[in-house]
Amino acid sequence: MKCKRCREKAEVALRAHNAAFCRPCYLGYFRRQVERAIEGARMFTKDERLLLAVSGGKDSLALWDVLAELGYDVTGFYLAQGIGEYSALSRTKVEAFAATRGFRLEIGDLEQEGPGLAVPDVARLTRRPSCSACGTLKRYSFDRAAHAGGFDVLVTGHNLDDEAARLLGNVLRWQTDHLARQRPVLEPTHPKFVRKVKPLYLLSEYETAVYAFMRGIDYVVDECPNSVGATQLVYKEALNRLEAESPGTKQSFVREFVRRVQPALAEPAIAEHTDPNACVRCGMPAWGELCGFCRLVDEVTTKRARRTSAAPAA
Amino acid sequence: MKCKRCREKAEVALRAHNAAFCRPCYLGYFRRQVERAIEGARMFTKDERLLLAVSGGKDSLALWDVLAELGYDVTGFYLAQGIGEYSALSRTKVEAFAATRGFRLEIGDLEQEGPGLAVPDVARLTRRPSCSACGTLKRYSFDRAAHAGGFDVLVTGHNLDDEAARLLGNVLRWQTDHLARQRPVLEPTHPKFVRKVKPLYLLSEYETAVYAFMRGIDYVVDECPNSVGATQLVYKEALNRLEAESPGTKQSFVREFVRRVQPALAEPAIAEHTDPNACVRCGMPAWGELCGFCRLVDEVTTKRARRTSAAPAA
Numbered sequence: 001m002k003c004k005r006c007r008e009k010a011e012v013a014l015r016a017h018n019a020a021f022c023r024p025c026y027l028g029y030f031r032r033q034v035e036r037a038i039e040g041a042r043m044f045t046k047d048e049r050l051l052l053a054v055s056g057g058k059d060s061l062a063l064w065d066v067l068a069e070l071g072y073d074v075t076g077f078y079l080a081q082g083i084g085e086y087s088a089l090s091r092t093k094v095e096a097f098a099a100t101r102g103f104r105l106e107i108g109d110l111e112q113e114g115p116g117l118a119v120p121d122v123a124r125l126t127r128r129p130s131c132s133a134c135g136t137l138k139r140y141s142f143d144r145a146a147h148a149g150g151f152d153v154l155v156t157g158h159n160l161d162d163e164a165a166r167l168l169g170n171v172l173r174w175q176t177d178h179l180a181r182q183r184p185v186l187e188p189t190h191p192k193f194v195r196k197v198k199p200l201y202l203l204s205e206y207e208t209a210v211y212a213f214m215r216g217i218d219y220v221v222d223e224c225p226n227s228v229g230a231t232q233l234v235y236k237e238a239l240n241r242l243e244a245e246s247p248g249t250k251q252s253f254v255r256e257f258v259r260r261v262q263p264a265l266a267e268p269a270i271a272e273h274t275d276p277n278a279c280v281r282c283g284m285p286a287w288g289e290l291c292g293f294c295r296l297v298d299e300v301t302t303k304r305a306r307r308t309s310a311a312p313a314a
Numbered sequence: 315m316k317c318k319r320c321r322e323k324a325e326v327a328l329r330a331h332n333a334a335f336c337r338p339c340y341l342g343y344f345r346r347q348v349e350r351a352i353e354g355a356r357m358f359t360k361d362e363r364l365l366l367a368v369s370g371g372k373d374s375l376a377l378w379d380v381l382a383e384l385g386y387d388v389t390g391f392y393l394a395q396g397i398g399e400y401s402a403l404s405r406t407k408v409e410a411f412a413a414t415r416g417f418r419l420e421i422g423d424l425e426q427e428g429p430g431l432a433v434p435d436v437a438r439l440t441r442r443p444s445c446s447a448c449g450t451l452k453r454y455s456f457d458r459a460a461h462a463g464g465f466d467v468l469v470t471g472h473n474l475d476d477e478a479a480r481l482l483g484n485v486l487r488w489q490t491d492h493l494a495r496q497r498p499v500l501e502p503t504h505p506k507f508v509r510k511v512k513p514l515y516l517l518s519e520y521e522t523a524v525y526a527f528m529r530g531i532d533y534v535v536d537e538c539p540n541s542v543g544a545t546q547l548v549y550k551e552a553l554n555r556l557e558a559e560s561p562g563t564k565q566s567f568v569r570e571f572v573r574r575v576q577p578a579l580a581e582p583a584i585a586e587h588t589d590p591n592a593c594v595r596c597g598m599p600a601w602g603e604l605c606g607f608c609r610l611v612d613e614v615t616t617k618r619a620r621r622t623s624a625a626p627a628a
């Protein structure tokens with residue numbers, strides 16, 4: 001098999017694109033795809049300050065690498081979630097990655113935020129599924145860090161497989177409100193929010209893994225232990241079967257949705273979501289008096305207090 | 315496990331409905347579901363004359379059985395497609411079913427229509443996929459039979475699995491024109507067409523199979539030999555995995571689409587499809603001079619003539 005661009009021996013084949021590349025041409029291809037996504041959807045410019053949410057996985061680290069190569073003004077933000085070994089390992093990988101390359105990195109830490117705010121504790125205390133607790137905590141922390149640091153854009157490493165699985169889930173239940181917000185660029189709905197973008201939304205998990213491997217990026221290979229059995233993985237598996245049968249399925253599913261269907265759905269749902277209040281405690285956007293994060297903190301505090309008073313003396 | 319209605323020993327469990335039934339209660343449940351679909355979507359009334367497309371499979375025979383039980387004025391229409399043993403067997407089953415119960419049955423036969431019009435011949439001569447050739451031939455034959463016989467409604471046995479697989483295929487490619495016409499009731503777009511309805515669109519393959527078994531209906535168990543490897547089956551398999559993970563997935567996927575999403579898509583596409591001409595040869599609706607069927611007949615005739623003249627004398 002020969003490289004599509006230079007005709008040298010190919011190292012990677014992309015069935016969805018009916019193409020194969022040698023290593024240098026693949027790296028160029030991958031960067032061009034990211035650049036094209038950024039420019040095509042007008043995600044951000046080189047004058048804007050980007051905050052990139054990094055988990056230590058292949059997607060966020062590969063994206064950080066590409067954005068820096070392309071000359072964007074990017075700062076990493078890692079949120080320590082207190083998920084045992086997994087969090088400890090991912091933090092080490094992120095810090096080593098940033099240090100080696102001299103990249104700016106900010107760290108948030110849920111356990112420092114307050115007692116009982118690590119994801120497993122919140123899940124246990126509030127009897128929420130871990131992924132739901134984690135979602136609330138992450139969204140808030142990212143939003144606040146972007147606002148506090150004066151960033152223009154919040155960037156995440158969601159890839160094509162993530163977006164296709166999310167789209168499939170939303171479509172199977174026809175969650176039109178979620179569909180209305182599933183876009184690679186979300187303009188802020190409040191002055192304290194910043195634009196949110198996903199430059200990898202058309203690049204597959206396989207493509208980012210190959211990029212990370214070729215660039216010698218040392219990333220956390222294991223999935224989050226809480227994701228085991230998550231519905232998202234069932235959707236990914238179903239899509240992988242369909243992709244194997246008909247390469248390109250995931251790409252056209254997501255791309256055509258964003259291009260042709262999403263615009264028709266977007267309008268009304270946005271209108272419903274404008275103008276939240278400010279949280280009376282932290283000042284971030286809120287639908288009631290308190291924002292979702294501060295409500296969660298209160299719930300955790302109350303439940304911890306009840307447990308402590310109910311527990312027999314040690 | 316006990317019957318949900320009468321508390322006797324249950325014979326069938328429906329995970330999607332979180333219910334189990336004994337035999338008499340299941341038969342009642344199934345008939346009620348069909349009735350509810352007919353009434354809920356205003357498919358037809360007892361004053362209207364129905365032509366039911368019957369293939370000899372479980373869906374169409376089970377539906378015929380239910381419609382007759384419910385007192386509808388229904389006539390079966392079987393189209394012999396010339397697919398070897400499969401067609402021969404299905405015709406025998408349909409004729410035996412109708413004869414035993416004293417049901418009215420009309421028979422169409424593609425091979426009688428003209429030389430080379432059996433599905434395998436058309437596919438070979440015109441180099442079309444069998445399912446595409448079959449679709450054109452069937453649609454036309456059903457439409458013409460309904461018009462010629464003065465029927466009010468054309469009824470088909472498409473079940474939930476068929477509709478969910480079709481919906482998934484349309485959604486994966488975002489074929490908005492197809493989505494706009496995927497409904498359980500299609501009003502005619504031309505005076506020579508009749509209303510088309512699918513009373514089983516919310517009943518699964520499993521549910522109709524159980525009904526057919528309990529009623530002792532002798533149906534063709536094998537799938538059409540041309541369907542092996544069809545993309546539709548890959549979609550069905552993917553949906554069966556998702557259904558196993560989360561029972562009720564197929565039902566809500568199709569039901570919510572029809573209820574909430576389809577109406578938003580329907581308008582423009584219908585407008586594009588109004589007012590076809592009449593075919594100058596057969597008088598059925600056509601987008602050009604000839605209808606799709608008559609064009610296909612011409613193509614077959616020309617290609618057969620070329621083959622015959624090119625063949626060496628036997």
